[in-house]
Amino acid sequence: xxxxxxxxxxxxxxxxxxxxxxxxxxxxxxxxxxxxxxxxxxxxxxxxxxxxxxxxxxxxxxxxxxxxxxxxxxxxxxxxxxxxxxxxxxxxxxxxxxxxxxxxxxxxxxxxxxxxxxxxxxxxxxxxxxxxxxxxxxxxxxxxxxxxxxxxxxxxxxxxxxxxxxxxxxxxxxxxxxxxxxxxxxxxxxxxxxxxxxxxxxxxxxxxxxxxxxxxxxxxxxxxxxxxxxxxxxxxxxxxxxxxxxxxxxxxxxxxxxxxxxxxxxxxxxxxxxxxxxxxxxxxxxxxxxxxxxxxxxxxxxxxxxxxxxxx
Amino acid sequence: xxxxxxxxxxxxxxxxxxxxxxxxxxxxxxxxxxxxxxxxxxxxxxxxxxxxxxxxxxxxxxxxxxxxxxxxxxxxxxxxxxxxxxxxxxxxxxxxxxxxxxxxxxxxxxxxxxxxxxxxxxxxxxxxxxxxxxxxxxxxxxxxxxxxxxxxxxxxxxxxxxxxxxxxxxxxxxxxxxxxxxxxxxxxxxxxxxxxxxxxxxxxx
Numbered sequence: 140x141x142x143x144x145x146x147x148x149x150x151x152x153x154x155x156x157x158x159x160x161x162x163x164x165x166x167x168x169x170x171x172x173x174x175x176x177x178x179x180x181x182x183x184x185x186x187x188x189x190x191x192x193x194x195x196x197x198x199x200x201x202x203x204x205x206x207x208x209x210x211x212x213x214x215x216x217x218x219x220x221x222x223x224x225x226x227x228x229x230x231x232x233x234x235x236x237x238x239x240x241x242x243x244x245x246x247x248x249x250x251x252x253x254x255x256x257x258x259x260x261x262x263x264x265x266x267x268x269x270x271x272x273x274x275x276x277x278x279x280x281x282x283x284x285x286x287x288x289x290x291x292x293x294x295x296x297x298x299x300x301x302x303x304x305x306x307x308x309x310x311x312x313x314x315x316x317x318x319x320x321x322x323x324x325x326x327x328x329x330x331x332x333x334x335x336x337x338x339x340x341x342x343x344x345x346x347x348x349x350x351x352x353x354x355x356x357x358x359x360x361x362x363x364x365x366x367x368x369x370x371x372x373x374x375x376x377x378x379x380x381x382x383x384x385x386x387x388x389x390x391x392x393x394x395x396x397x398x399x400x401x402x403x404x405x406x407x408x409x410x411x412x413x414x415x416x417x418x419x420x421x422x423x424x425x426x427x428x429x430x431x432x433x434x435x436x437x438x439x440x441x442x443x444x445x446x447x448x449x450x451x
Numbered sequence: 452x453x454x455x456x457x458x459x460x461x462x463x464x465x466x467x468x469x470x471x472x473x474x475x476x477x478x479x480x481x482x483x484x485x486x487x488x489x490x491x492x493x494x495x496x497x498x499x500x501x502x503x504x505x506x507x508x509x510x511x512x513x514x515x516x517x518x519x520x521x522x523x524x525x526x527x528x529x530x531x532x533x534x535x536x537x538x539x540x541x542x543x544x545x546x547x548x549x550x551x552x553x554x555x556x557x558x559x560x561x562x563x564x565x566x567x568x569x570x571x572x573x574x575x576x577x578x579x580x581x582x583x584x585x586x587x588x589x590x591x592x593x594x595x596x597x598x599x600x601x602x603x604x605x606x607x608x609x610x611x612x613x614x615x616x617x618x619x620x621x622x623x624x625x626x627x628x629x630x631x632x633x634x635x636x637x638x639x640x641x642x643x644x645x646x647x648x649x650x651x652x653x654x655x656x
Contacts, residue, residue, distance in 0.1 A: 254476040261473050261509060284509065284559045291475040291511040299477070371516040374570060378512040378563070 141170040141201065146178050150185030152391065152424055156415065162192065163416035171200040173227065178205045183308035183326035184424045186219045186248060190306050193226035195330035195419045202227035204234060217308060218247035245271060245323065246290075246309035257294045260307060261287055271311060276321050277430035278386070285382040286323070286427065292375030293327045293423050300337040300366065301420060305329025314428070318405050321429040330420040334359050334394040341366040352395030353413040360392050360399050379425060388427040393418065403428075453494045459518075460506025462486050473509040480517025487522065497548040497629075499638065505555030515563035516570070522551060523573045526626045534624060550626055552639035553577040553586075561586070574627060576639040583639040585627065593622055597637055600628060605636040 142165040147154040158173075165171055173189065181189075193200055202223060205211050211234045214220060220233040246264050250256065264287055272278045272286060290309065297305035311323045335355035347354070358364040360380070363373035383390045383401055391400040391408065398412045405428065463471050466482045474480065491498050502522075504510070526549045533548065556564065556577045568574060568587030577586045585597055596618045599611055608616040619635045622628040628635050 254478045255468070257476050258468065258471055258473060258479070261475050261511075262471070265473075265508070281558055281562075285562060287473075287509050288475075288511045288563065291473075291509075292513065295476055295511075295513060370571060371520055371567065374512040374516055374566060378566060381566075 141172045143172045143174050146173060146175040146189070148177050148179045150175075150178055150181035150189075152182065152184045152422075155185055155188045155422075158188075158192065159416045159418045162418070167195070168197040170198055171196060172203065173200055174203045176203045176206045179207055179210055181210075181214065181219075183217070183248075183310045183324055184328065184422065186214065186217055187306040187308050187326045187328035188422055189219075190222050190226060190248070191328040191330040191420055191422065192418075193223070194303070200227055202229055204229065216247075217244050217310075218249070222248055222250065222306065243311045244308075245311055246307065248306050248308040250304055251294045251297045251307055251327070251329075252304040254295075254298055257291055257298065260294055261291050264290055264309060272323060275311060275429070276323060276427075278427070279430075282386055282427070285386070289379045289382045289425055290325055292378055293325060293425065295375055296421065296423070297327060297329050297331070300334075301329040301331025302337075303329065303331045305331065305420070318428055320431070323427050325425040326423070328420070328422040330418075333420050334392075337366050338364065339366075341368065351397070351413070353397035353399070353411055356392055356394055356397050356399040357411070360390075360401075383425060383427070386427050387431075388425060390426075391424045393422040394420065453496065453498045455490060455494065455498060455500040456503065457487055457490065457500060458503045458506060459483060460503075463507070472506065473511075474507050474514040474518065475509060475511040477513045477517055480514035480521075483514075484518050484521055487518075488525075491547065491549050495547065497550075499550045499552065501552045501554050503554045504557075504560050507555075507560065510560045510563045512563050512566055515560075516567045519553065519564050519575065520567040520571050520573060522549075523568075523575055523626065524571060525549075526551065527573065527624065530624050530626055548629075550629055550638045551575065552583065556586070574625060576627060576637070578639065583637070592618060593627075597622060597627060600635060601637040601640040604640055605631050605634050607634045610634075 144158055144161045147157050173192065205214065215234050224233040245267055246260065249260055251260070268283055268286060272283045273280070294307050305328055307325065307327045309323065309325050311321055314320065314322045333352070335352050338355050338358060360376055363377045365372035379390060380401060387403045387405070389401060389403050389406055391398060396413065396415045396417050398415060400408045400410055402408050402410055459474065460472060462483050463474060463479070466486050467479050474483065487500065487502065491500060529547050529549065553575050556579050564586060572588045574585050574587035574589045576583055583601060585594055596611055596615060600606060603610060608619050611619070619628055623630065623635070626638065628637050
């Protein structure tokens with residue numbers, strides 16, 4: 140008999156925690172059905188994390204696709220089913236993408252396994268990002284360059300540290316209630332060894348009395364520590380951090396049982412969450428908002444409960 | 452003295468992939484740097500190598516570290532060895548004396564370059580908008596001395612002031628000035644370079 144994981148109707152980064160909480164009770168070798176029938180929308184993080192979930196299982200799980208046509212259509216356009224059918228049993232043929240007009244998908248879900256994948260991702264994103272980031276989000280040319288650099292570095296973390304492949308996706312949408320602006324979101328998820336085990340692979344690096352996933356994230360994300368002793372290492376996450384800070388964006392990294400975030404004024408997430416249900420690998424989300432309109436007040440903090448990402 | 456001109460776009464396409472115009476990922480940076488180091492080692496002795504970024508669309512932090520920072524780090528390490536062994540003996544012993552001018556550098560490269568130079572406490576000579584300047588970790592008095600030397604082309608330490616000699620030696624140890632004819636010259640100041648080609652287009656056009 141399979142354990143059933145119910146995917147929430149709105150699958151974004153916070154909602155994926157509900158999936159992880161259900162998963163915690165299921166042994167890795169147990170049969171599993173991921174029930175996404177009632178899902179109406181998923182962020183790039185939600186979609187790539189679902190792929191990482193399957194990657195983490197010892198027995199190939201089953202997947203029940205969303206029932207809503209528009210959801211299936213959108214997930215197809217993101218490339219989700221193309222990757223998912225290699226990881227999940229669908230029971231019937233996975234839905235296929237149909238031609239669509241303008242899409243908010245800036246980069247389809249793309250597998251990251253080696254350095255050449257990073258080149259391909261950066262090359263693809265440049266074709267669309269200049270126009271979309273400048274015209275739709277009002278970001279200047281320097282921001283679009285830094286965006287590509289951040290994307291490159293986030294993907295390289297998978298190649299260099301995960302010990303197995305991962306996925307990246309990039310999308311724009313309007314985050315109406317919390318921010319009232321469009322955002323562009325990069326999600327990079329894998330079910331590899333995670334930050335703690337990556338840092339532990341360097342036996343020379345001193346560790347304090349407290350050593351856990353939260354500390355490993357603090358070391359890597361805030362202090363530029365890498366498993367490599369080379370002084371030049373650790374600059375990728377430092378570069379992402381400085382980009383996110385400069386453009387009032389948000390960076391969150393989940394690994395193991397902890398999640399760390401650089402939280403901008405417009406958000407009220409905790410900077411560090413620990414003792415979360417365990418999930419292998421690393422899950423990274425970078426959110427960059429559109430340039431603030433002149434003379435428009437920033438939405439008040441504390442609107443989190445009502446906030447929802449609204450897909451255009 | 453041997454002058455090299457190395458077009459990074461060509462090296463990237465020749466060593467990594469003919470379709471690439473972005474300098475991203477560490478393995479790419481290692482491959483490109485190895486090719487540059489091979490060319491310099493073949494020449495031996497004192498070299499001034501112009502590293503041309505004109506055809507590079509994007510440079511990320513990892514690649515900047517592997518190419519810009521590591522080339523300069525090794526050059527500065529060679530300088531330290533030469534100082535220890537004294538310059539003439541070092542030349543006879545074959546310690547390489549490599550200088551670099553980074554050309555075609557613009558906004559789309561500077562963030563990565565400045566970040567990696569800061570990380571290692573390094574500086575480079577870069578031609579930005581056709582003008583040679585120092586980029587990276589440079590003290591105000593170092594920059595002033597280098598700018599003055601650049602204007603003069605080459606000069607004795609006395610021409611820059613009574614206290615200039617230790618400052619110039621410091622800049623020489625950082626491979627930003629070089630000894631010439633009993634005096635000093637700013638790296639890149641006397642290079643006659645053809646006009647810069649247009650910006651990279653690649654797939655990002």
